[in-house]
Amino acid sequence: MSDLQTLLDEREIVRKLGRFARILDNKEWTGLPDVFAHDLSFDYGQGERAGIAALEDQMRQYLDVCGPTQHLLGSIMVDVNGHEAVSRSYVQARHQRRADPVGGIFDSTGEYVDRWQRREESWRIVRRDAIWFLHSGDPAVLAANVGGLG
Numbered sequence: 001m002s003d004l005q006t007l008l009d010e011r012e013i014v015r016k017l018g019r020f021a022r023i024l025d026n027k028e029w030t031g032l033p034d035v036f037a038h039d040l041s042f043d044y045g046q047g048e049r050a051g052i053a054a055l056e057d058q059m060r061q062y063l064d065v066c067g068p069t070q071h072l073l074g075s076i077m078v079d080v081n082g083h084e085a086v087s088r089s090y091v092q093a094r095h096q097r098r099a100d101p102v103g104g105i106f107d108s109t110g111e112y113v114d115r116w117q118r119r120e121e122s123w124r125i126v127r128r129d130a131i132w133f134l135h136s137g138d139p140a141v142l143a144a145n146v147g148g149l150g
Contacts, residue, residue, distance in 0.1 A: 037124040104138035
């Protein structure tokens, strides 16, 4: 691979990570296949799961019941090796209680470790591990039917 191609690959992967954060914050679930392979495996700290439908289910379980969110990814490192790559990105995810603009907040801070493959359509995450460093705030923000909401 040329140095230029490696830079282009890194840029595409970083842009896809940004796309993922916006998919979550806009609750645009149909966009998940833009970033993830249909046959991915993942662990968000609750055990091993597989498939894009399982990923969407897990995302919706928490994000459909809370209000606005903001997922920030930073300190992104990408290592490309031919048609495979590994990225590591810090994540800070803020979740606000639904219908309560001055109410409860729940924050999660950690790191996404992603394994990517260059597929026919473009780069896709085939494996994600979320490593959580800390959580703070009110976890009920992510729970259904809290205070009659959801």
